[in-house]
Amino acid sequence: MTAGSKGLVLVVEDERPIADLVRLYLTRDGFGVHVEHDGAAGLAAARRLRPVACVLDIALPGLEGTEICRRLRADGDWTPVVFVTARDDEVDRILGLELGGDDYVTKPFSPRELVARVRALVRRANGPAEAEQVRTLGAVTLDPARRRVTVDGVPLALTSTEFDLLGHLLGRPGRVFSREELLSGVWGYAAHQGTRTVDVHVAQVRAKLGAAAGVIRTVRGVGYTADA
Template sequence: MAGEAANRGLVLVVEDEPAIADLVRLYLSRDGFGVHVEHDGEAGLAAARRLRPVACVLDIALPGLAGTEVCRRLRQQDNWTPVIFLTARDDEVDRIVGLELGADDYVTKPFSPRELVARVRAVLRRTAGAPAETERPRVAGPVTLDPARRTVTVAGTPIRLTSTEFDLLAHLMSRPGRVFTREELLAAVWGYAAHSGTRTVDVHVAQVRAKLGDAAADVIRTHRGVGYACAG
């Protein structure tokens, strides 16, 4: 049964190791979240559809249906619930594949449960953090980003971004021409900064560029050895 959703909302945890699942449940509950736990991919996917959690914490190596496949199916159904992957593997290929499927963050085992809770809170701040309604849309070439409505269009065509992708683009567009280092983007968008996480920034930038398409190819510019900037 689903735990009672506390004031922060319900988080779905899909983890096949009971000890880890119980630890994650304990720390999320202490922080005010309701928690529902499943132990295999099929049950996790069904729970995500049924319960509509505020976030999903998915182990990648799940029995029956891998966590990456659970995420892929949710995104195919236009379900953009924030997803944080857990994995025992620290393989860069796994990380990249997970993020390309639309995950919002990635935590490698062994991990600090406090850090995981902080990551969940950070992704929810990005999702629910409504800016002032008076904040004007930002424009860069054919791209228009509306912070109040959290929408992006390219030449009038709506583009669907994950919450992390949206906030990354919004941060870059907030100061056109200003070059942000990867560490600065990690701190501002993800809420933490660590050199080991800079590849995460590169993958998300690549995903945003792919979604914006060729018409907006020059909107996000790479400054080799430094970071990224939005066209001024």
């Protein structure tokens, strides 16, 4: 484990050359890094070390990365998670996001891109300036400073990305955002994988909003808007 000024990132990757490369680039960027090479050890490290972010390979010996994430979320641990997968198909991606992942990269990937995504997730998870106002639309209230969302006063458990997506939409109610605009505004980059990530996260936020899901409306052929 190495120390870093930006906090500790847990990397769980069974391919040691990839793990070493990710460690190198994260360390250069100012993060501390702890590496594990199997799922059980990775889960134990996540619970013990309380990292600022986790980079989880999906295909791990013992527990898969998606199972690590599922168990953390079941514990109420919403540490940002970036999945790494060698299987380039939508099933893995959607499954990972439904289990509470925030982002993913597909092997082979650029270490710089991975670091940029981790950096963006950690920055968002740390919260915005306290000057940002509480936003309310219908039964939904979002408090940016406290990173808290409630529906009729009942708190919701959202991932960092889900929170920021909802906040982005609530920030300008009635304004229709294209998927590309949401990728840029929420994720902070134009994802080469395409806009499916946005659709999956919107579906997850709607599922968690329950009866208030209608606050996010689909504009066919364009994107999404927040509307009471």
